[in-house]
Every structure is written in structure tokens, then in C-alpha cells.
Amino acid sequence: MNKTTIEVFYEWIDHTTEMIQQHKDLPYLDCLALVLESLLEQNFNDGANSLLTNNIQKQLQEMDLSSFSSDDIRKATQLAILKGMKGSTQQQHVMTPDTIALLAGYLAGKVLDKQEKVRVFDPASGTGNLLETVIRHLGKETTGYGSEIDQTLLKLSVATANLQKLSVDFFHQDSLRPFLLDPVDMVVSDLPVGYYPDDVNASQYKLHADKGHSYSHHLFIEQGINYVQSGGYLIFIIPEFLFDSDQAEQLRAYLHEYVHIVGVLHLPESTFKSKNNAKSILILQKKGKNTSAPKQPLLVKLPSLKNTRAMEDILGQMNTWFSSYLTDEQ
Template sequence: MEKSNVEQLFEAIDHLTNTVQDSMNETYLDSLTITLDSLFYQEPPENMDHSLTEKLQLIPDITGYDVVEIRKAVQLAILKGMKGATQQQHLMTPETVAMFAGYLAEKVTKGEENVRVFDPAGGTGNLLMTVVEQLANLQHVAAGEVDQTLIKLAVLNANLQRKEIEFFHQDSLRPFLMDPVDLVVSDLPVGYYPDDIRAGDYQLKADEGHSYAHHLFIEQSMNYTKAGGYLIFVIPEFLFDSDGSDKLHAYLQENAHMIGVLQLPESAFKSDKNRKSILMLQKKGPDTTALKQPLLVQVPSFKNTKAMNDILAQMNHWFSENLNM
């Protein structure tokens, strides 16, 4: 059977990455940054060992691939590098979930001009880039990420896809030099935040011990959203059932309108403990009002085409009735 463009490009990227890994004794992900850099410039980096430079001459020409094919091939390579990763922040948002977040983002920004989008936990950029593929009238796209390897991959990924994104390499719970945005979209990092002094600046800090990073990221996202702007979070299932959830609930009631909660199908995640939902909020402002009936959806398996079409039709109707779209 003939291989697809995505498979062909992934195999070429994988072969080059394995070559770099064998020669430099680096991790697969760090080797992948060298491969993607070579792919973008169509030549190996200048400071490379001569024998490795020779091996990297067979760099595929990417001009024959479209942006989505490049994103998916790079995504496969990143997923290979992340296999067996134990750190939650090294798990990529599943493609189907990212596509669904993009659908929701398109709904809440429809008709808006000069849309500004931000992901405070950008990772390798796959969620953000999948979302902005589906948006029109973009003015500015930005992401924050503290992990050096992940942000390198994100920058190279954006370059290869010819997407203009501003990246902040920093702890995303520190202040950003950035104006508020129309839309925040993020797969929230789950776990404890180690900097108790920094956490002390947040209303959602823990009363004692380390604070939850996922709570602080929600508050930080709200800080950088315009009044009336929207926030779409991929959240852990237990977000509203864990320690500190009372404080989180009170904070959201004071600062945001609940737009919807979508429970994602089990089949989208490798295990129950990784299971997620999507939370949609609108930051309160002088012209905003609470919805009488937020969107509450149990999303069927993405493989069940008929059930998905039914649920999308219901959601399209809900958006047209409730958000005037």
C-alpha cells in the first residue's frame, strides 16, 4: 500500500533523528530539535561534527507538503519521543481533543476581528497550532513554556508550519509582557507548583503547603484575558472534586460565566487517570451576562461518526441559540 505524505515525512524525520541520537548520545526529543532545525533551513546546523553533517545531507524537501501534513508528521515524531514519559507536562494533547478545542474556539470567536490567542502552557505547541488552524481574523498568537526542550520543539514546529507565534520561555505563573487576549486555550498542567512565594500572589493559593499548578494557571489565564473574552481549558476530570475546589468554585463564580463543560470520551485517553474534560468560560465584563443554560455535553467516541454528527448538530444549535452565532 502506498504510504501517505504524513507517513513518508515522519519516516524521514525519524530516520534523521535516530542518526543524530546515535551520533550525539542525546535523548530522542533533543535530537529531534536538531532534525527540525535542519529541516527548516534545509541544511545541517553549522557547528555540527563533520561526520554527522555528512549523514544529515539527505534532508527531505518540505515544500511539497502542506501545513497540516507537516504538523501531523512532527506530532508523530514528538509522540515517539514522549513514549514512556512519566511527567504529565510531557504528554501531548491528543489530536482529536485538540481538533475539538479548535471547533469550540472557532464558535466563540466567530465574527470577531483581530483575534488575540494565548496558551500559557504551550508545551510543543500542538494544541495551540491545531486550534489556530481553525480560526480566522487572527492578529496575534502567543504561548508560554518553561521547559527548554519543549519550547525549542514548539518554535521549530511553528517555523515549519509557517505560523507566526510569539513564545515566552519562562515560568508561566510569573508576569508576562503582553496585553490581554480575546481567547485563552490551554491543556492545564496538573500537579503542585513548587514556588510557594510566587503562589502567594494568587487568590487560588493553597491555605497550607504547595498550591495546585492547575488552579493557579486558571487564575493566571484570567489575568491575561480581556473582559468578555473566552477561556477554553482541557482539565483533569477531578478538577472540581479535589482539595481547594471550593475556593476555585467561588473564584470562578466571582470572575467568570460558565459557558460549558464537555466530558471527553474515555477512548481519547490511554488510561482513566489521564481522562480529561473541556471547560469553557467567559471572563465577566460590563457587557456580559450569565447563560440560563450552559452547554453540558457527554462527548461520544470520536470514532462513532453518527453519534458525533448528532452531538455536533445539537451543539451548533446551542451556539446559535445562546451565543448568537
């Protein structure tokens, strides 16, 4: 059987990564970052190991990047990252599933349809898959911005963006601290769920907890709203329990003051390992002089993403809703 271009590229990345891993006491993801950086620079040099340097240089000579499309590169590197994450014990080493990233891209395309140039920011960019998928889906002149505190994930996201020739600037910092960034047209993020340990910094936020640690997912929502311009949109992948927690009332009041809730898409439970991991997509618009809440928010319970006919039917209904909503917005 002939291998697909994605399989060919993935096997090359995986084999080269394992070659480095045999010589270095590093996790798979760190070695993968080295491979992707070497591929970009078309050079590898390990001063301490000439055998490894020669072997990787030979691998690089065998690889012709021009024979692969941007999508081949994205999907192949995604497979390699997923392999590395299976062996990782770090909780933050997770990736937004492709199907959810594509849905976010579809939604972004709808609400930003009339804009020729777009600036998109993901304050919790991780491996960059969500941000990069949205940028590619928009298919227009788009500048991306991402922030990630984990150095390994940041290296992977920088390399994958560069390999796909996407215009993305990354910040290496605590994403809940201030950014040197002008307000953007859209914020998109798969919210990190849990507690934020820095109570002093959290106290700067309106959504900080009165006692104990604040919820990081609440603070990320506020941070996103801070960095989107008036009338701009936010697409958050949220835990299903977001509006059922002990601080939900505070969150509702905050959202009511600063944004319009455009819609909520409940993702099928079959997409996740368990009901406790279930997520939804929340679409918000930051309030501005000429904005108004939709007459009826988009509320959708998505069928199994494998059910093509049911998904086509739902997408048809969503297209009709967006057509009406965007007409009202004008």
C-alpha cells in the same frame, strides 16, 4: 502501496533524527528539535563531527518542504514527537491528543466567530500542538502566544509553528510568573495537573492554598483569567476531578466572581488510559460590562469519538446551542 505524504515526511524526520542520535548522546526529542531547526534553516553544522554534518546536509538536500502541506507537516512532526515521548521519563513530556485539540479548535471557532482578528494565548503550551491546532482551525488572522519552561518542548513548538508558517510568539519562563503581554481575546490550555513548588510566588494568587503547596491547575486558571480581556473566552482542558478536590469550594467562589461558565464537555473515558486520567473541556467567559451568563450552560457528555453518527448528532445539537447563545450575546 503508495505512502501518504505524512508517512513520507515522518519517515524522513525519524530517520534523520536517529542519524543524529547515533552520533550524539542526546534523547530523541532533543535530536528531533535539531532536525526541525536544521530543516527551517536548510543547514546543519556539527563542528565536532564532519561525517555527521555531511550526512545531514545530504538529507536536507533530499527534502523538498514545498511538496508538503502545513497539515502534513503538523501531523508528521506530531508522530515523531509522540515517538520521542514514549521513550521519555519526564512527566511534562505529554501532548494534547489531536481529537481533543480539534474539539478545542471547534469551540474557539464558535465563540470567536464574529471577530476578524484574534489573539490567542496558551500559558502551558508544551509542544504547541493545542495552540497551533486552534490557530489553524480558526482560519482567520490570528496571532498566537505560548509559554513553556521546558527548553526541549519550547524548541519543538517554535520549530513546528515556523514550519507551518504560523504567527506565534513564545515565552521561555515559569508560566505562573508575570508576562509582558497585553490581554488577549482567548486563552486555551491543557492544564498541568499537580502542585506548584514555589509557595512565595503562589501567594500572589487568590487561589493559593492556605497550607502547603498550591494546585498548579488552579493557579493556571487564575493566570489565564488575568491575561484575557473582559468579555474574552477561555477554553481549559481540565481533570474530571477539578470540582471535587479539597480546594474546589475556593475555586468555585473565584470563578463565580470573575467569569461566566459557558459550558462543560465531558470527554469519553475511552479517550484516556484510565478513569483517573479522564478530562473535560471547560469553557469560560471573563465578565465584562456587556456580558451575561448563558440562560443554560452547554453541558455535554460526548460519545466515543470513533462513533461518527453519535458525534454528528451531538455536534448538531451543540451548533444549535451556540447559535442561540451567540444571538443572546449580541
